[in-house]
Amino acid sequence: MKLFGIFALIGSAFGQEDAQQAPVEARLLISKKTDTKILAENVDMTFTYKIYNIGQSAALDVEFTEENFANDWSIVSGDAKTSWKSIEPDSSVTHEIVVKPSKAGAQNITSAVLNYRPSSDSEETVRSFSSDYGVANIIPENEFLRNHASHGIDWLIFLVLTIPSILFPYMLYNKSVARFTKAKKN
């Protein structure tokens, strides 16, 4: 019984070592995230997709599809559908999309999809899903503008608008004071 236990332990150690080795065929993992802190209507958001090949073979005919932004969103830059001929083992590629929500409220942002051939011998394609973002609470545009926007240009325009009210009377008053102060000295 004790001998059996020792052999089982040795066997499981070898088994674990096998599990930690990279898969022989290509295996793609894809992460999807955004660094945009405030999600607001009509405000650009950048989604970054990082695709890692953790397999030992190159992934071939990789097709990326992102269908989350088809409705109530507009794509500012980047492609919702793109492809790569191959992704080498132990390497990664990055893809970015800039999108803009046209509607406020809670929106569920799910996974992007990857289709690829795991090896040159394989004719079948493998489907892989990215991490999903989850529920995005898009705040209305006016709330964003009121609470988060910097309004730099607006304040500059305000300063220009105050010129006739402050600067002109000041200049006229100062001119008169200077003139009669000078006259008094002379």
Place this chain on the structure above:
Amino acid sequence: MARGQKKNTGFSEKELELLRNFSPNTSSKGMAVFWIHALYVVIVPIWIQARVHQYPVGEQMIYLVLGTLLQAFALQFAYKNVKNVQKEKIALQRTEAVSAEVTAQVGTKVARQELEDRILWRKGEVAENESIHFSILYNNCIYLGLYLLFSVIFFKNWAPLTNYTFSIIVAAGAVAGISRTK
């Protein structure tokens, strides 16, 4: 006295002109300047309300129009009061300088009484203009400063209409209220 006949005040035309020069009443030109400045300065905060506080201008325009008219009235009231207070002070300060200027211009060409009248008239004119400019500058600075303080800092989380209403009440009210102090 027959109807339509003017009452004889006992003053000559020149004396009447001098009296008008030193009266607390603002000339029609001065009043026009006050109203134009008052209307302009109370419209400027609407830009901040619309852009920073996202005030719905199209939907709630009536409150802006009412607010503008009431504030303009308060501002021109303040302009008049501050101008009247400052005019006396400025007239005293400018006596020497104005005398020197007028004397340099006309010298010994006119009689002494005429020279004194000219100096008085010129002093009144200078005091009137300078006090108008000072009054507009002073009141506008206080009005805009108070409006920004209350609208952007104290009331910043209030709804846009409430923010506007209370900010202008404080700003225009304070300006009108302190305008009579010497």
